[in-house]
Amino acid sequence: MKNQVSFKVKSKFINKYKNGYPLIDKSAILNIDTKMREGSIINLVDEKGQFIARGYYGKQNKGIGWVLTRKKQEDINLEFFKKKLIIALNKRTKFFQDPSTTAFRVFNGEGDGIGGLIIEYFDGYYVIHWYSKGVYKFRDEVINSLKKIVEFKGIYQKKRFSEDGKYIEQDDFIMGERAATPLIVKENGVNLAIYLNEGAMVGVFLDQREVRKRVRDQYSKNKSVLNTFSYTGVFSIFAALGGAKTTTSVDLANRSLPKTIEQFNINYIDAKTQEIIVEDVFKYFKYALRKELKFDFVILDPPSFATSKNFKFSAEKDYKNLLKQAILITEDNGTILASTNCSSFNMDKFKEFIHEAFKESCVEYKILEEHTLPPDFKTMEEFKEGNYLKVVFVRKMP
Numbered sequence: 001m002k003n004q005v006s007f008k009v010k011s012k013f014i015n016k017y018k019n020g021y022p023l024i025d026k027s028a029i030l031n032i033d034t035k036m037r038e039g040s041i042i043n044l045v046d047e048k049g050q051f052i053a054r055g056y057y058g059k060q061n062k063g064i065g066w067v068l069t070r071k072k073q074e075d076i077n078l079e080f081f082k083k084k085l086i087i088a089l090n091k092r093t094k095f096f097q098d099p100s101t102t103a104f105r106v107f108n109g110e111g112d113g114i115g116g117l118i119i120e121y122f123d124g125y126y127v128i129h130w131y132s133k134g135v136y137k138f139r140d141e142v143i144n145s146l147k148k149i150v151e152f153k154g155i156y157q158k159k160r161f162s163e164d165g166k167y168i169e170q171d172d173f174i175m176g177e178r179a180a181t182p183l184i185v186k187e188n189g190v191n192l193a194i195y196l197n198e199g200a201m202v203g204v205f206l207d208q209r210e211v212r213k214r215v216r217d218q219y220s221k222n223k224s225v226l227n228t229f230s231y232t233g234v235f236s237i238f239a240a241l242g243g244a245k246t247t248t249s250v251d252l253a254n255r256s257l258p259k260t261i262e263q264f265n266i267n268y269i270d271a272k273t274q275e276i277i278v279e280d281v282f283k284y285f286k287y288a289l290r291k292e293l294k295f296d297f298v299i300l301d302p303p304s305f306a307t308s309k310n311f312k313f314s315a316e317k318d319y320k321n322l323l324k325q326a327i328l329i330t331e332d333n334g335t336i337l338a339s340t341n342c343s344s345f346n347m348d349k350f351k352e353f354i355h356e357a358f359k360e361s362c363v364e365y366k367i368l369e370e371h372t373l374p375p376d377f378k379t380m381e382e383f384k385e386g387n388y389l390k391v392v393f394v395r396k397m398p
């Protein structure tokens with residue numbers, strides 16, 4: 001086994017770790033060694049030196065590592081990784097059997113027992129996301145286990161950490177055959193264009209799968225739909241396939257235009273019949289107000305943080321105001337899909353933002369449905385902040 005170091009846990013945090021909290025946090029440790037090597041095995045111990053849990057050292061934006069086991073006898077070796085992968089894959093059997101969805105997550109970090117490691121599946125291709133230098137030190141164990149357990153067309157990886165403060169430009173391909181560019185996968189029967197070798201984001205966020213299905217099946221028929229922060233336009237594709245009268249996609253990034261056209265085209269929808277606008281959403285809201293444009297269904301799915309020319313957006317500070325602007329351009333009896341992936345506040349707080357926004361707008365509202373992460377994004381009771389997704393469908397009452 002790799003070299004092991006003991007971290008003494010402060011007494012007020014001992015029960016938390018004994019009860020299964022997975023994130024090793026600086027503030028909980030008495031004797032941090034700043035020269036510690038990434039990937040070192042850490043034994044969390046109490047003040048008397050009694051074993052509590054074992055994990056690895058790996059600095060992320062959150063925490064300095066993850067607990068891997070609370071069994072004193074359990075070694076962190078190839079067998080350990082293999083076992084965790086097998087358990088996780090077995091939990092996704094239903095996904096593997098469903099030909100109408102060929103893109104899903106097969107390993108979700110701490111939810112599947114290894115914080116900092118995420119693996120996604122795209123029609124025969126596996127993409128491994130490493131979230132720290134520390135977890136990347138286990139690449140041989142993970143890759144060797146994976147290739148023994150699954151049949152694959154190819155394996156890719158994303159290093160989601162920086163080296164010496166710089167992100168590494170890399171070829172993400174590891175082995176097998178290279179995927180087509182784009183690779184066309186399916187989600188509930190809808191085609192999605194995926195790029196496995198274009199940086200950290202592959203073109204679609206899989207965590208919104210169930211929400212997109214609701215958008216198509218329940219909320220779009222004969223509706224005018226505004227999709228803000230539209231990225232590659234996937235919500236608009238589902239809305240159009242659900243019978244939307246019109247779709248309007250708005251995103252600041254130039255790449256969103258060709259990417260959205262492509263997603264429409266591969267679903268046999270003429271992109272020329274849909275509106276795709278490259279612009280700051282906040283500017284678009286002003287334009288819509290001026291032109292007295294209103295929509296039946298407004299989708300809000302901003303990033304947690306964004307900086308544009310005129311404005312710095314933070315979901316925690318600015319979501320309420322974003323909603324207030326959306327309310328102004330939503331028809332009476334229309335629906336707002338309010339979504340956020342910001343992990344610094346929970347669903348209750350998010351619903352408070354919604355409540356405040358409607359109250360300050362002097363508009364009545366009704367919550368129609370709520371969503372959090374889907375089952376392939378496995379989370380754990382002991383780490384609630386891991387369930388970062390919050391989606392609320394809200395009706396604007398007349």
Ligand code: SAH
Nearest residue numbers: 229230231251252253280281301303306308
């Ligand atoms: N809703 C998308 C994912 C959003 S990702 C989906 O379901 O696929 C965040 C997107 O917000 C990025 O594409 C980024 O370009 C865009 N963005 C960030 N700030 C913006 C702004 N002020 N106006 C418009 N788009 C913005």
